[in-house]
Amino acid sequence: MTSTALPEPRPLVDLTVDGTSVSAPVGSTILDACRGAAIDIPTLCYLDGITPANACRVCMVEVEGSRTLVPACSREVSDGLNVVTENDRVASNRRLVFELLASSVDMSLVDDVTVRWMDRYGVDPQRFGPEAATVDQPVKVQDDLYIRDYAKCILCYKCVAACGEEAQNTFAISAADRGFESTISTEFDIALPESACVYCGNCVAVCPTGALMVKTEYDMRRAGSWDEGSQTVVTTICPYCGVGCNLELHVQDNEIVKVMSPRDHPVTEGHLCIKGRFGYQHVQNR
Amino acid sequence: MDALLGEPVSAWEGGERSELDGRVAFGGFHAAAEKRHLLLPALWVLQDEIGFVSHGALNYVSERLSVPPADAHGVASFYSLIATEEQPGRIAHVCDDIACRNLGAKEILDELGSREDVRPSPCLGQCDNAPAVFLQLAGQTDLVTAPANADAVLDLLSADGDPLPIPSQPAADGQTQIMQRVGIIDPTSIDAYLDAGGYLALERAIRIGAPAVIEEVTKSNIRGRGGAAFPAGIKWAAVANEAADTKYVVCNADESEPGTFKDRILIESDPFPIVEAMTIAGLAVGAEQGWFYVRGEYPLAQARFEAAAAQARSRGYLGSNVIGTEFNFDIEVRRGAGAYICGEETALFNSIEGYRGEPRQKPPFPTQAGLFGKPTLINNVETLANILPIIREGGAAFADTGTPESTGTKIFCLSGHVAKPGAYEVEFGATLRELIESAGGTTGKFRAALVGGAAGTFLTQDQLDLSLTFEATAAAGASLGSGVVMVFNSDTDFTDLLVRIGAFFRDESCGQCVPCRVGTMRQEESLIRLAAGGTDETRILEDLALVMSDSSICGFGHAASWAVQSAIRQGLIGETT
Numbered sequence: 001m002t003s004t005a006l007p008e009p010r011p012l013v014d015l016t017v018d019g020t021s022v023s024a025p026v027g028s029t030i031l032d033a034c035r036g037a038a039i040d041i042p043t044l045c046y047l048d049g050i051t052p053a054n055a056c057r058v059c060m061v062e063v064e065g066s067r068t069l070v071p072a073c074s075r076e077v078s079d080g081l082n083v084v085t086e087n088d089r090v091a092s093n094r095r096l097v098f099e100l101l102a103s104s105v106d107m108s109l110v111d112d113v114t115v116r117w118m119d120r121y122g123v124d125p126q127r128f129g130p131e132a133a134t135v136d137q138p139v140k141v142q143d144d145l146y147i148r149d150y151a152k153c154i155l156c157y158k159c160v161a162a163c164g165e166e167a168q169n170t171f172a173i174s175a176a177d178r179g180f181e182s183t184i185s186t187e188f189d190i191a192l193p194e195s196a197c198v199y200c201g202n203c204v205a206v207c208p209t210g211a212l213m214v215k216t217e218y219d220m221r222r223a224g225s226w227d228e229g230s231q232t233v234v235t236t237i238c239p240y241c242g243v244g245c246n247l248e249l250h251v252q253d254n255e256i257v258k259v260m261s262p263r264d265h266p267v268t269e270g271h272l273c274i275k276g277r278f279g280y281q282h283v284q285n286r
Numbered sequence: 287m288d289a290l291l292g293e294p295v296s297a298w299e300g301g302e303r304s305e306l307d308g309r310v311a312f313g314g315f316h317a318a319a320e321k322r323h324l325l326l327p328a329l330w331v332l333q334d335e336i337g338f339v340s341h342g343a344l345n346y347v348s349e350r351l352s353v354p355p356a357d358a359h360g361v362a363s364f365y366s367l368i369a370t371e372e373q374p375g376r377i378a379h380v381c382d383d384i385a386c387r388n389l390g391a392k393e394i395l396d397e398l399g400s401r402e403d404v405r406p407s408p409c410l411g412q413c414d415n416a417p418a419v420f421l422q423l424a425g426q427t428d429l430v431t432a433p434a435n436a437d438a439v440l441d442l443l444s445a446d447g448d449p450l451p452i453p454s455q456p457a458a459d460g461q462t463q464i465m466q467r468v469g470i471i472d473p474t475s476i477d478a479y480l481d482a483g484g485y486l487a488l489e490r491a492i493r494i495g496a497p498a499v500i501e502e503v504t505k506s507n508i509r510g511r512g513g514a515a516f517p518a519g520i521k522w523a524a525v526a527n528e529a530a531d532t533k534y535v536v537c538n539a540d541e542s543e544p545g546t547f548k549d550r551i552l553i554e555s556d557p558f559p560i561v562e563a564m565t566i567a568g569l570a571v572g573a574e575q576g577w578f579y580v581r582g583e584y585p586l587a588q589a590r591f592e593a594a595a596a597q598a599r600s601r602g603y604l605g606s607n608v609i610g611t612e613f614n615f616d617i618e619v620r621r622g623a624g625a626y627i628c629g630e631e632t633a634l635f636n637s638i639e640g641y642r643g644e645p646r647q648k649p650p651f652p653t654q655a656g657l658f659g660k661p662t663l664i665n666n667v668e669t670l671a672n673i674l675p676i677i678r679e680g681g682a683a684f685a686d687t688g689t690p691e692s693t694g695t696k697i698f699c700l701s702g703h704v705a706k707p708g709a710y711e712v713e714f715g716a717t718l719r720e721l722i723e724s725a726g727g728t729t730g731k732f733r734a735a736l737v738g739g740a741a742g743t744f745l746t747q748d749q750l751d752l753s754l755t756f757e758a759t760a761a762a763g764a765s766l767g768s769g770v771v772m773v774f775n776s777d778t779d780f781t782d783l784l785v786r787i788g789a790f791f792r793d794e795s796c797g798q799c800v801p802c803r804v805g806t807m808r809q810e811e812s813l814i815r816l817a818a819g820g821t822d823e824t825r826i827l828e829d830l831a832l833v834m835s836d837s838s839i840c841g842f843g844h845a846a847s848w849a850v851q852s853a854i855r856q857g858l859i860g861e862t863t
Contacts, residue, residue, distance in 0.1 A: 053798075054647050054839070055799050055800065055839075056799075056800055057799050057800050057801055057837045057838070057839075058800075060836070060837050068835065068836050068837070068838075068844065069836045069837050071647065074647055089836070092829075092832060092833075093801075093832065093833050093836050093837045096801070096829055096830075096832065096833035096837075097800050097801060097833060097837060100800055100801065100804035100805055100808065100833070101800055101804065103804070103808070104804050104807070127826070128808050128811065128812075128826065129811070129815070131811065132808065132811060133807055133811065154800070155797070155798075155800075155803070164354075164357075171354030171356055171357055172354075172356055173356050174354070174356040174357045174359065174360035175360050175642060175797075176356075176359055176360045176363045176364075177363045177364070177797070178363070178364050178365075178366075178625070178795070178796060178797050179792060179793060179794070179795040179796065179797040179803060179807075180792060180795070180797065180803055180806075180807045182796075182797030182803065185356070185359070185360070186356050186359075187341070187344065187345075187356045187358070187359035188341050188344075188359060188370065195356070196354065196355070196356065
């Protein structure tokens with residue numbers, strides 16, 4: 001066993017959130033401080049452990065002295081900061097951001113938390129009319145491991161970060177083109193098997209909208225047999241090598257249908273390799 | 287390509303295999319990171335020579351610079367002047383933006399618009415010679431022709447035409463400061479510049495030392511001329527006070543605000559002051575490296591600046607030991623590639639560094655962490671040009687001109703329905719009416735002026751006597767922006783203009799944040815419905831204005847609704863013509 005010295009405790013700064021005094025360590029964000037104080041803020045492109053892209057703009061809060069709203073996920077706290085997390089202005093902006101997203105992207109598979117936020121703000125994506133442009137496009141099914149459905153992509157950049165220097169260092173995908181045409185793509189949109197992709201599936205694990213999905217789940221959803229309610233999650237350790245990655249086997253009808261890893265696990269931080277993520281067929285080779 | 291990057295030294299870089307390959311690590315992470323800023327120049331080499339970036343060529347560049355191909359493709363596809371699909375070797379970009387569209391561009395596009403090699407273009411910064419056409423020519427130097435017509439464009443596309451000579455900015459009459467040599471001096475000769483008092487400011491700056499230079503700039507109370515009007519003295523002092531081994535000076539010559547052409551005229555007609563002012567800035571803040579980022583549609587300005595910098599270098603005004611002192615300073619030139627957003631300072635840094643031109647969240651501000659993460663002083667061309675009189679004659683004397691809050695002079699870009707479009711330098715305080723009169727008055731009956739560009743506001747009849755200073759325009763709910771004054775007469779179809787402005791913002795949004803990426807699309811859709819008539823779009827346009835200005839990452843999104851909202855407020859929409 002190696003022992004690691006605990007880091008020096010970080011000094012605290014005092015700020016005000018919704019009229020209440022809150023302390024947070026230097027270098028933490030408004031979002032950290034709010035979550036520490038049990039104040040909820042919606043997020044989409046934020047993911048603990050990945051540098052915030054601050055692209056989705058649903059976590060906007062009001063900060064005294066700032067002309068515009070401020071992204072809670074990436075603004076660091078400072079002494080005397082006065083933050084308002086919810087008022088008419090913040091609510092209108094969040095509603096509009098959700099409306100813009102939902103009117104252009106298929107958000108049918110976002111998590112329940114996001115759905116509740118959208119309900120709370122009374123989001124009406126239809127208001128921009130039936131002719132409103134969308135990012136609708138055919139699903140890319142190019143192999144047996146995972147699919148890419150960019151009609152569901154909100155451009156949170158998390159897959160790019162997970163593929164690149166925040167996890168896998170493979171750099172198979174990047175944001176391409178510009179503006180409304182922007183998309184996540186391999187170079188010249190070549191098929192994944194021809195690209196640098198190593199099929200670790202870490203992009204799938206961080207995708208918040210189901211735009212990236214393991215093939216088993218995609219096939220079962222199309223067949224109507226995907227039933228999350230009946231699934232159990234079995235925690236185990238990957239049998240392949242000595243690293244000791246934790247696996248969460250999603251099991252339906254006694255078959256493994258998806259493999260994930262807990263993001264709070266110190267070994268994997270949610271990331272796996274192709275073997276751990278996709279190499280489970282031997283378990284059910286009856 | 288090898289002229290830019292040198293010969294490949296190993297198989298890792300795409301060269302010949304040698305015995306050492308596989309045994310020796312060439313470069314590594316840091317060496318690769320240091321080369322990444324050559325990505326955009328390398329893409330330009332391909333675009334210039336071949337006319338597009340092929341998959342194989344992109345892979346070669348990726349190998350040479352150790353940039354992942356997906357990443358390099360993401361950068362290439364970001365810029366509208368870099369093609370990632372094969373296209374004709376000669377492309378005509380016809381400006382159909384708000385100034386040119388009513389002055390002949392529509393006719394050119396009506397005639398040629400269906401051709402594969404003719405494309406509509408956002409403002410080319412030639413509004414004083416509308417309509418303008420930018421020719422991208424594989425294997426030849428790109429060029430601009432203005433005022434253009436369909437026959438001339440056809441000749442140039444078939445390779446046997448000569449560009450129409452662009453009328454040069456006439457010498458200014460009356461007392462001017464920044465433009466005093468424009469149209470008079472030979473812009474290609476450092477001797478002419480020296481004879482006209484060139485480099486006296488740098489000599490004085492060296493004599494009085496960096497702290498005194500910053501003192502003068504602060505005392506001058508000069509505010510940035512690029513659009514944000516930030517006090518330059520505060521910026522200069524902030525960068526100078528940062529403790530860092532490496533700092534940079536950047537000149538923002540990515541002039542792309544529709545209706546703006548003053549920086550182009552300054553660089554084309556009198557480039558040496560910019561070189562000198564950047565050197566003074568380097569001396570003042572402690573930087574040894576300057577970057578000049580010029581927009582891709584300005585081939586002449588780029589050539590003039592490069593020639594000026596080369597002459598300055600050969601005479602010892604640039605490079606090691608500037609005029610025999612211990613101070614070293616040199617300038618590298620970067621060419622933009624068709625992206626309005628790269629005029630935003632942090633997007634410009636990303637563009638130089640070889641990344642997609644997406645703005646960064648601020649803070650940190652450029653003075654703390656700018657180009658390559660180092661403290662960076664970034665100023666607009668016109669702002670830098672003003673530094674020379676400030677240093678020569680002192681900040682206090684400069685502060686005595688103009689008004690207390692808007693010191694010095696301002697170059698306004700008069701275009702549209704005026705008799706004599708052009709750049710006019712006036713002391714701050716002149717009214718909108720006076721400016722229009724100095725440009726020969728409105729052709730037709732005055733209806734409105736767009737002040738500040740596409741990211742500006744419309745002013746109408748009852749605001750003609752508004753003094754065009756930072757403080758007076760701000761009080762009137764407008765903004766000077768970059769100094770655009772585009773005049774429209776009563777025959778103008780403003781709804782058509784707004785649809786074009788909507789298309790401009792949709793087209794130029796970088797796509798990073800949701801409010802701007804989708805908001806600019808929804809704004810354009812709404813304006814198109816408005817133009818078709820029959821629907822009330824007020825609520826949607828107001829909501830979009832709110833979310834774009836409150837929640838976008840950068841000033842582009844913040845300003846994307848201003849012109850539209852002001853046109854509605856001023857009652858310019860729905861008028862029948």
